[in-house]
Amino acid sequence: MTEKLIVFYNGKFMQEKNVQISPNDRGFVFGDGVYEVFRSYNGKLFYADEHIKRLQYSLSQLRIEINQMDQIIPVVHQLLEKNDLRKKEATIYVQITRGVYKRMHAFPDEKVDPTIFIRAREFTPNPYSFFKKGVKAITLEDFRWSRCDIKSVALLSNILSAQQAADCDAYESIFIRNGLLLEGSHTNVFAVMNGQLYTHPESNYILSGISREIVIHLCKKYNLSVIEEAIHEKQIPQVEELFLAGTSTEIMPVVYLNNADIGTGNVGPLTRRIQDYYRNFIEEYLERI
């Protein structure tokens, strides 16, 4: 926790160390809240509207109403300014909870102001070697809830899965439910089989990833077909390429899954192309805005 970091908390800019979350905040007591992570490049926000839209979706699913939605982007820009991040890469973390109320499971029986917390921090990307050489992942039986389409802060299952990956020196855990590959603990998953790109369709079992959408968009743009169908764990030996997509992760090749190479064990040609397309897409997007 950087001592002098300026954050936004319930309408005010303040030093992070002065933020006082109540022990009755339903975020702390129940995980009753949602979040988003935005990225910025030299003060420009990447795909901000899509993140705001997803935030609105998550809030609506929990029936949390906030009036200040249109203030979030201006606040983010002020945070970048105040924290000297306008000439750097940054991630912006937005957390909104149902607010502070005496502990009861059902929603508060009177009107409560949601808690809004926003922090911008300099972004340290994954090492270049990860993108170039690929990483290791493991598969796990999905033990999460079945509303993974909501980007909630009740992330304990993701935490335990991320730690299980860390215990195995792996970058990510990929969830399997009823034999089908779903997504990673903090990424979406794409696989190449017979030269075709596959990814799990949108559903309540995966988060509708923004990077996932961009990859699908890029495939269409460059006439690469992408099939929104889950692949079965039995098909893993036939997978030629595997990669993860996420806002912080970008396009991350997986070359080793559980105890075996994926394909040749090297980053495949389709993954390379999508890495390039994705990088170029970000650059073009940032030039455009």
Next chain:
Amino acid sequence: MTEKLIVFYNGKFMQEKNVQISPNDRGFVFGDGVYEVFRSYNGKLFYADEHIKRLQYSLSQLRIEINQMDQIIPVVHQLLEKNDLRKKEATIYVQITRGVYKRMHAFPDEKVDPTIFIRAREFTPNPYSFFKKGVKAITLEDFRWSRCDIKSVALLSNILSAQQAADCDAYESIFIRNGLLLEGSHTNVFAVMNGQLYTHPESNYILSGISREIVIHLCKKYNLSVIEEAIHEKQIPQVEELFLAGTSTEIMPVVYLNNADIGTGNVGPLTRRIQDYYRNFIEEYLERI
């Protein structure tokens, strides 16, 4: 939030309004923590050892280590004293999170002190009429994670289910998975069929309820057989009696489920007996300690 409530937070007694939970507390950010709710009667704790044991189990499942476990009960007694609760009924809420660290999904990569928060509050029991006449419940397809044996604060699915019950003017939501009745959003469930008492066996799909254990103990003591087997939703029309068990809920008859009476629609004789046994058991326990 009573202004003058004295709580225990990370080694100190203080007014609740002065507690400053960090926005980097992994309880707030991820729901990465556990809790327990104890009850006290005139300053005497009911079944405290069992709650401590379950707290230890939950912590161990998340690999959260605390050194101060043996301080919790003495702290609870001091809180009862400081808040003038020694001559009243109270509930004591204990929450332990993994602590404060910069946001990363895997466990912190250095040693972090867990956050310990304890609050005692006067207990307002459910209305007498609920116990006497019974309540309404609804069933819901279980959408929670599959580690319900951990009493974690990542309770969002329970929150949404409790709200769904509230929307239907019901006391509780009862989860069904693969057709089988599991437990309620904050209670365990018992059903009587053909004069026999049934409850879901211990598993990762239910919390190992302390009141559940007491009911089973009382059945053995009074020569009532209790079968630890789940009942199927198709069997609901044959259920003669249904009740919930929980630390705050005690023994709560359910006389109306979804849109139909359970049995005659009145509290059944076995439920009455168990209510009486349970009440007597608490009294005898409190006299003994």
